Amino acid sequence: MTIVAAGVELSPETGNETSRGNRVIFGSDSARRLLERHGLIQLDRLFELGQSARARHVGRCVYSRTVEDSNGLPVKLYIKLQEGRRRLWPRMTDLRTGQLFQTLAEREWSGIERLKQLGIPVPERMGLFNSTPWSLWFRAAVIVREVRPPFSIDELVSNGRWAAIARSDQDQILENVIATLRRIHGAGLGWRGSSSRHFFPERQPNGQWTSWLIDCEGVHRFASRKTVEQNYAKLVKAFRESGSDADTLGRLEKKISLSMGVIEDRRSAA
Numbered sequence: 001m002t003i004v005a006a007g008v009e010l011s012p013e014t015g016n017e018t019s020r021g022n023r024v025i026f027g028s029d030s031a032r033r034l035l036e037r038h039g040l041i042q043l044d045r046l047f048e049l050g051q052s053a054r055a056r057h058v059g060r061c062v063y064s065r066t067v068e069d070s071n072g073l074p075v076k077l078y079i080k081l082q083e084g085r086r087r088l089w090p091r092m093t094d095l096r097t098g099q100l101f102q103t104l105a106e107r108e109w110s111g112i113e114r115l116k117q118l119g120i121p122v123p124e125r126m127g128l129f130n131s132t133p134w135s136l137w138f139r140a141a142v143i144v145r146e147v148r149p150p151f152s153i154d155e156l157v158s159n160g161r162w163a164a165i166a167r168s169d170q171d172q173i174l175e176n177v178i179a180t181l182r183r184i185h186g187a188g189l190g191w192r193g194s195s196s197r198h199f200f201p202e203r204q205p206n207g208q209w210t211s212w213l214i215d216c217e218g219v220h221r222f223a224s225r226k227t228v229e230q231n232y233a234k235l236v237k238a239f240r241e242s243g244s245d246a247d248t249l250g251r252l253e254k255k256i257s258l259s260m261g262v263i264e265d266r267r268s269a270a
Contacts, residue, residue: 034069062081075146076145105142122216123214127143190219190221197242
């Protein structure tokens with residue numbers, strides 16, 4: 001028995017995992033080998049390791065685990081868990097966004113892939129785990145690799161590093177944040193995770209800035225004008241809650257206004 005997932009032909013052993021009530025998809029063959037080497041391919045094991053993790057919401061938590069790759073180098077993984085009772089009736093929000101009956105792990109998996117297809121830097125997908133679909137109660141997990149930049153914008157602001165960044169670089173980072181959201185919206189997508197906590201800026205060798213995005217479970221289809229406005233409003237609120245100074249907030253809001261003007265011009269031309 002073989003299973004093909006994410007363009008990778010998985011081994012018969014992976015098929016046996018499925019028969020034991022553990023449906024698994026790996027992001028790549030190298031991801032499969034890494035997780036297998038460290039015993040991270042069983043849903044029960046992932047929940048066992050996460051018992052001490054602090055729950056963000058009822059039935060949901062995230063924890064990290066550092067393992068070694070084949071060269072002995074450390075690899076930090078983030079493991080998101082979800083468990084609960086399956087919804088018997090669809091929510092209108094899920095119908096509108098095309099996320100009907102999907103676990104949060106499945107939404108994260110597909111959200112990462114959608115952003116990756118847009119050329120936006122995102123975490124490497126390692127593994128997606130779901131319990132069998134016919135049970136009323138479910139468990140699900142997703143494993144992703146840590147992104148390369150060490151700090152989110154939220155962390156840069158809260159630890160004082162943002163103030164030490166040259167104003168021209170700050171402007172580039174803010175421009176990139178807005179350009180990233182514009183690219184998402186231009187593809188007809190929305191992102192409920194639009195937040196200073198989820199943008200990780202990275203300076204490129206040519207001196208320009210780009211941003212890695214995490215927490216992609218809120219990426220969804222069928223974005224409306226209201227969706228765009230909500231995404232930007234949430235971004236400003238997050239910057240404010242991070243402790244951004246008035247000057248940064250003013251520049252961010254101005255760039256958002258200009259971006260919204262671009263969107264209006266495109267709608268008028270259409």
